[in-house]
Amino acid sequence: MSFLLSFFKKRPSSPVAYNRLKILLSHERASIENSADHLGLSATLLEQLQREILEVVKRHIAIEQDKIHIKHKHEAQGSILQVDLELPIATDSHSTTNNHRLSE
Amino acid sequence: MSKVLVVTSGKGGVGKTTTTAALGAALAMMGQKVVLVDFDVGLRNLDLIMGAERRVVFDLIHVIQGDANLSQTLIKDKRVEGLFLLPTSQTRDKDALTQEGVSRVIDELRGKFDWVLCDSPAGIEHGAQMAMYHADKAVIVVNPEVSSIRDSDRIIGMLNSTTQKAKENGEIEKFLLITRYDPERVGRGDMLTTDDVLDILSIPLLGVVPESQDILVSSNVGAPVTVSKPKSVAASAYSEAARRLMGEDVQVTIPTERRGLLEWLFKRKAI
Ligand SMILES: Nc1ncnc2c1ncn2[C@@H]1O[C@H](COP(=O)(O)OP(=O)(O)O)[C@@H](O)[C@H]1O
Numbered sequence A: 001m002s003f004l005l006s007f008f009k010k011r012p013s014s015p016v017a018y019n020r021l022k023i024l025l026s027h028e029r030a031s032i033e034n035s036a037d038h039l040g041l042s043a044t045l046l047e048q049l050q051r052e053i054l055e056v057v058k059r060h061i062a063i064e065q066d067k068i069h070i071k072h073k074h075e076a077q078g079s080i081l082q083v084d085l086e087l088p089i090a091t092d093s094h095s096t097t098n099n100h101r102l103s104e
Numbered sequence B: 001m002s003k004v005l006v007v008t009s010g011k012g013g014v015g016k017t018t019t020t021a022a023l024g025a026a027l028a029m030m031g032q033k034v035v036l037v038d039f040d041v042g043l044r045n046l047d048l049i050m051g052a053e054r055r056v057v058f059d060l061i062h063v064i065q066g067d068a069n070l071s072q073t074l075i076k077d078k079r080v081e082g083l084f085l086l087p088t089s090q091t092r093d094k095d096a097l098t099q100e101g102v103s104r105v106i107d108e109l110r111g112k113f114d115w116v117l118c119d120s121p122a123g124i125e126h127g128a129q130m131a132m133y134h135a136d137k138a139v140i141v142v143n144p145e146v147s148s149i150r151d152s153d154r155i156i157g158m159l160n161s162t163t164q165k166a167k168e169n170g171e172i173e174k175f176l177l178i179t180r181y182d183p184e185r186v187g188r189g190d191m192l193t194t195d196d197v198l199d200i201l202s203i204p205l206l207g208v209v210p211e212s213q214d215i216l217v218s219s220n221v222g223a224p225v226t227v228s229k230p231k232s233v234a235a236s237a238y239s240e241a242a243r244r245l246m247g248e249d250v251q252v253t254i255p256t257e258r259r260g261l262l263e264w265l266f267k268r269k270a271i
């Protein structure tokens, strides 16, 4: 009986919308465009900054393209531009990349 | 003290212009001196919704360019005491809205009115930024629907960052107005609830306006819903919102399904 009921009853779609929005917005709030808005800079400038910082770091350390993140933080004293670099670290058991953050 | 309030959303067609007219009229009916400023350059519509389309002589761009002064340009509403409209132009030259010119006009309006309501164009470009730049308060109009919510989130980010208040390290007071809310669809689980929307966007709720025939009828005759149908559910949602803007502590009414007895019997049979 309950099987029949659930067969005919349409699944509500709003929980799907809710979950999709939650995931999407948590990504978008950390995005380059959003950071650019918050810093009053253009997204192109931030992207260029990200690229150039990466180039400088690459001269000294092997690091991949997607291991650099630029974020903004809003604090009482003002906005902070934070550059996160994920540096590869060789561990003896398995070669995962450890999260060494160089801030500022 | 005079307050500048922007009605904004990111997405188009969610109810900004409808809201500007209805809220502005409600504030004026409470004895406030109110001006509605149309920032949707090129696609002016607030004049039509206010029923003032045949009274437009000069517009915002004329004032900005120094071709007319405010007293020549402001249109006084014939129904509500203390309610005025500053129409925009139909020019396609969006650059006519200069930062310096807008600042000057807003400053002058602050000296004349209790409330300056800015009806923002859709999008996140120049026009929308000009509409929000001088705001002290913002009403974010949102429909309980994924793309509208996503765009609102982006607009909230911009209100927090690219406005004058943000540059002075202050904060714009933000309120959420949910419109085109359909209690029946919410009941079926096919529309996000008020709580869902609040949880996602996390700014204080100003009101919930249901999807309503009365809005369409009001725009047909060129009157804010709070003027033409003051007893309707949509109008009371807007009046409530206006009281909350005035600092009154009123509980937000969430629209519910209103079924007649016949409809109720019919629905039961149909199951
Ligand atoms: N609560 C509502 N119920 C029904 N229709 C609505 C409601 N609010 C707005 N509308 C309609 O939606 C359309 C877009 O509204 P409008 O205020 O012009 O949006 P925007 O200014 O955000 O583009 C109009 O046709 C308007 O009549």
Ligand SMILES: [Mg+2]
Pocket: B016, B017, B018, B040, B045, B120, B121
């Ligand atoms: Mg509009």
